[in-house]
Amino acid sequence: MKIRDIIGQEKATLSFEVFPPKKDTDFASVEAAALGIAALRPSYMSVTYGAGGSTKGHTIKLANEIQEKYGVPTIAHLTCVCANKDSIRTALSEMKNAGIENILALRGDIPKNYDGQVFTDFAHASELVKLIKESGDFCVGGACYPEVHPDSANKQDDIANLKKKVEAGCEYLTTQMFFDNNIFFNFMYRIREAGIAVPVIPGIMPITKRVQVKNAVKLSGCNVPERFKNIVDRFGDTEAAMKQAGIAYATDQIIDLLANGVKHIHVYSMNKPEVAAGIQANLSDILLV
Numbered sequence: 001m002k003i004r005d006i007i008g009q010e011k012a013t014l015s016f017e018v019f020p021p022k023k024d025t026d027f028a029s030v031e032a033a034a035l036g037i038a039a040l041r042p043s044y045m046s047v048t049y050g051a052g053g054s055t056k057g058h059t060i061k062l063a064n065e066i067q068e069k070y071g072v073p074t075i076a077h078l079t080c081v082c083a084n085k086d087s088i089r090t091a092l093s094e095m096k097n098a099g100i101e102n103i104l105a106l107r108g109d110i111p112k113n114y115d116g117q118v119f120t121d122f123a124h125a126s127e128l129v130k131l132i133k134e135s136g137d138f139c140v141g142g143a144c145y146p147e148v149h150p151d152s153a154n155k156q157d158d159i160a161n162l163k164k165k166v167e168a169g170c171e172y173l174t175t176q177m178f179f180d181n182n183i184f185f186n187f188m189y190r191i192r193e194a195g196i197a198v199p200v201i202p203g204i205m206p207i208t209k210r211v212q213v214k215n216a217v218k219l220s221g222c223n224v225p226e227r228f229k230n231i232v233d234r235f236g237d238t239e240a241a242m243k244q245a246g247i248a249y250a251t252d253q254i255i256d257l258l259a260n261g262v263k264h265i266h267v268y269s270m271n272k273p274e275v276a277a278g279i280q281a282n283l284s285d286i287l288l289v
């Protein structure tokens, strides 16, 4: 099923993200975690993709299993760093054969210590979006940055580039993580004013370990509010307490978004079924309203 149809319905949606293993030997544990999340029957799940197709086989296998075993629709990420048009066409044809109908078109993170050329046929996700739309009947999503992409000179440029991505055929957007909902609401105002009209799904990252704060900031440049810093300072050394607090913080953010008219929520659940289940349980009645 296409994501545009899932989010086109009246019902609110909650979706979860999983990532494939880098090493073959880790496949079984990741598979168990991903299927544990699929067993919660979220509205859909996304499966990430390593630079240059380094996890291609695992991404496709996980997405296919989630769909076949649990009937949960998936969106496979596809990144164009360290890729060329041929390798992307091959990946798309393998995805199509595995029954994957949705692709999240990303430029991708630039890998450290990569020997080859990082940008060859593609410099931006917008170029990847165009190729995917030309290559078959896929629903294509993309990423957007309420706090501005770290490589962008300024907000205006970033929004102008986002508009190009939508004009290339990107049908909906998922945001980079943020920990202050006001930043999301301001971003929505700015992009709607710029004429970007596609659905935008906030991406919420439950921080359940202290180390994730540093990583989240490094990946996204996101602002960490004082209220959130205090939580990590106080509970970050106690695993169970930090997990509970992280689930509660993410839940609180989600409830505020839903209360302000947002209908669809994506959770960066990071292969943690207990975190996905905790958030889902906290929202069980709220999502029905």
Ligand SMILES: NC(=O)C1=CN([C@@H]2O[C@H](COP(=O)(O)OP(=O)(O)OC[C@H]3O[C@@H](n4cnc5c(N)ncnc54)[C@H](O)[C@@H]3O)[C@@H](O)[C@H]2O)C=CC1
Binding pocket: 017, 048, 077, 079, 105, 106, 107, 108, 109, 110, 123, 124, 125, 126, 143, 144, 149, 150, 151, 152, 153, 157, 158, 159, 161, 162, 164, 165, 175, 176
């Ligand atoms: N769930 C996930 O795994 C997520 C991953 N990401 C990561 O975020 C990073 C960026 O990926 P994307 O957003 O797909 O990149 P993108 O290509 O859309 O944007 C990257 C930079 O290039 C600029 N840009 C985009 N299109 C342009 C154009 N046509 N002309 C000139 N400049 C342009 C943007 O303003 C931005 O600064 C990647 O590392 C991606 O993997 C982001 C969000 C979620």
Ligand SMILES: Nc1nc(=O)c2c([nH]1)NC[C@@H]1CN(c3ccc(C(=O)N[C@@H](CCC(=O)O)C(=O)O)cc3)CN21
Binding pocket: 109, 176, 177, 205, 209, 211, 212, 213, 215, 216, 219, 220, 268, 270
């Ligand atoms: N630029 C970018 N790249 C991504 O891959 C990405 C995003 N942004 N934004 C959305 C999600 C969030 N991502 C994240 C967020 C945190 C960690 C992280 O903290 N990783 C720890 C592991 C901690 C744990 O066990 O949970 C690490 O040490 O790598 C990794 C990926 C992946 N996604």
